[in-house]
Amino acid sequence: MLEIISGAAVKKLDTDFIAEKGITSHRLMENAAQAFCDWFEGEYHRNDKVGIFCGHGNNGGDGLAIGRLLWRKGYDVIIFLVGGDAKVSADCRLNRELLPDKLPAISMSSDDIAHMEFDLNVVVDAMLGIGVNRPLAGDFLNMVIKLNALPNVNRVAVDIPTGLPSDECLEGEAFKADVTVTFQYPKFSLMFPEHAAFVGILHVANIGIGNKFMRQFSQNRYYLQRKDVVSRHLNFSRFAHKGDFGRVLLVGGSYGSMGAIRMAAEASLRTGSGLATCLVPSCGVDILQASLPEIQVFSSSSEKYLSLPYVKEGLERFDAVGIGPGMGTTAEAEDFLLDFLMTFKGPKVIDADAINILARNKGIQQYLGREDVLTPHIKEFERLVGICENHKQRLEKALEFSKAHGCVLVLKGAHTCISFPDGTQYFNSTGNKHMATGGAGDVLTGMITSFLGQGYGVKNAVLCGVYQHGLAGEIASVDKKRGTIATDIIKAIPKSYVTLGVD
Incomplete structure (x- = not known):
């Protein structure tokens, strides 16, 4: 049974898992990116034009890793960097450095956001993650408004749509995903009907974090899946009567x-x-x-x-x-x-x-x-x-x-x-x-x-x-x-x- 834990507990959860497994935080990010790409390959063709919009935190790091992996698989990928270089997380910076020279990565200024036209089939949102605690503003707000208005594109959010808080109700604007691929467990706010237009279809991608790590943060909320139901069904004898x-x-x-x-x-x-x-x-x-x-x-x-x-x-x-x-x-x-x-x-x-x-x-x-x-x-x-x-x-x-x-x-x-x-x-x-x-x-x-x-x-x-x-x-x-x-x-x-x- 998947736990639904608070967004505030995620950093501690990741830290405990990394320490237990003896891996780096970057390795965990690679696991998440690979899980996303495994799902993505089953949904989209390699001739689709894929735009990945990345911020400067760990959600942006996920997006950069996803762009690199999809590009290596032969997808037509272009990366857009939003929000400047202020306070770039360590893993996000590392994934920027790991981008292949031939993979296009464009830094978006405010003027670019206002005037650029995007010729894309798929938009992947990896701008802001679960740490959002106030309404969007500045470049992120302008980019979300722009992406939400694009016609005839498929929109996919990485972990959580940009602008959506993980545990509270939305104030202001957020990215409107057709599909949200969230990692390991669904975030609480993804369950709210008020957020349906932003979440779209929800897919939970397993990145290898076991239940024992999540139980310590349990809030007695669970996400019911097929494996949880099959074992609850009764078996009846061939001699059973009505x-x-x-x-x-x-x-x-x-x-x-x-x-x-x-x-x-x-x-x-x-x-x-x-x-x-x-x-x-x-x-x-x-x-x-x-x-x-x-x-x-x-x-x-x-x-x-x-x-x-x-x-x-x-x-x-x-x-x-x-x-x-x-x-x-x-x-x-x-x-x-x-x-x-x-x-x-x-x-x-x-x-x-x-x-x-x-x-x-x-x-x-x-x-x-x-x-x-x-x-x-x-x-x-x-x-x-x-x-x-x-x-x-x-x-x-x-x-x-x-x-x-x-x-x-x-x-x-x-x-x-x-x-x-x-x-x-x-x-x-x-x-x-x-x-x-x-x-x-x-x-x-x-x-x-x-x-x-x-x-x-x-x-x-x-x-x-x-x-x-x-x-x-x-x-x-x-x-x-x-x-x-x-x-x-x-x-x-x-x-x-x-x-x-x-x-």
Whole structure:
């Protein structure tokens, strides 16, 4: 599991690693440059015109080493030196000296920045790194504005986009990367949705620093990757029967909003639930029976909305419950949710309108517990805890809520954050912009409920559900792009198992 550590700890981390391994800081910089180039070769052609923009610190040193290595591999490279020679770091200076005589390196004055025209296919930003602690100004600001305005180029940031602080929210301008190749671990600010336009696609390049060096700086934040998920999946015997794969109940729906609970139910089946049942208003029984014959359906007393009384007998037979999609926020629905939370004490996924009811009636929150998983999107979350200034504050409040109520809170979005009552937070690495479509959250509800029902335990169920939901979205959008809809994600769930190599 990759740690997400503070930018302030990086210098000490590098120092400890260098001392332990008996290498120089320049050798570590070469490792980083080589890791970047290994990734770059898989993405860009040698006939692409590559401009590498380097500052005078260690990020600039990375860029100079990258330029040298790419030039030796036959790439059409030109290096631009930004920011003058003031306070050039030792490793940056050394990499300047190591540049081949035939590799063009141009020092950029303020006048050059204002008037030069760049004929490039790829722009590599290595101007400023994780040490930025104030808004950009001077040559760096002017160069970033110029590069951001270039048409028809691919923009790649080395470690972190210039201007972006590593642990705080951006003030002012920053380089707008299409891809950010960060070294060894993702920087905290790369997880913020406010920074999405600057980070682009995030790729983490391994430069050989082991977890034992990072653990001493742990802030209990982790980056969830494939290797962390595969080992959490359960293996079932060939003699397993449908009961072994879990009996789940999906509760929700209202007149005109039956699709949400239907998608949650189908997602639970595609994730592997042996038996799935829906509890819906009576208006939804025929809809669900006709559209999803694999499920059982029973109804509450109301025709249009979930309401009291409902059938309590037999709830103990369900291994997990997902509640909320499409249920509405009527007074009857509020009474229903309170009664249900008081009655069913097994693991639950609480989503959508159920979260909105919890936000409106704080008293119901006392019934939340360690086997409960809340899955709000940002707006639903802020109804729970209040308006937040930025995503950093949202993450802080998510952890506070999880600790205070003893539940798991899944804050959905790019790099979905999972907060646990023990103080840990996990950030997801899968998913893409094409999943921003109605119903995608209902699919996640069904998937996590399914894993809970299969006996994964709360932590493994949530981590596997969130990661595999994003992976299914990636698979579904390969040939559909922005045409991807929630049911496409459901159809891709089986392929996500194949991709992970999970039987």
